Amino acid sequence: MLVLKDRELKExxxxxxxxKxxxxxxxxxxIQLSMREKQVSDLRLELERVQQELACVKQNYFDMKRxxxxxxxxRLRVAASPPAAAL
Structure with a gap:
């Protein structure tokens, strides 16, 4: 009995x-909080960078579309106007 208790205690x-x-x-x-705050800060900076990149791509798209x-x-105006030689 004592041997079993001693073994359990050791375990x-x-x-x-x-x-421990x-x-x-x-x-x-x-430290974990500090690491998370740094991670959040880095992600916010990345988000801001990506948003600026998106705005630039949108601007280029609309410029090209215009x-x-x-x-x-x-082209439609030229095609719709009568040829000058036919007059």
Whole structure:
């Protein structure tokens, strides 16, 4: 009986020691918070950069669309007008 209790106690101590060692490897809550704040800051900067890039791409798209629309309108006007030699 005493041998079993001693074995259980030894096993419990070993488990406690293993858990304690694992927890010692984990960063403290303050460090984790600091890391998360840095990550959020980095992600916000990335989001801002991507939004600016999107705005630039949109602007280029609409500039090209306006140019194509003007070109199409010019072609339609030329095609609709009577030829000068026929008059």
């Amino acid at each position: 419990t101590r070993n488990l406690y020691s293993a858990v 060692d694992m927890l010692a490897l984990q960063p403290s809550p303050e 140019a194509l629309d003007k070109d199409e309108e010019r």
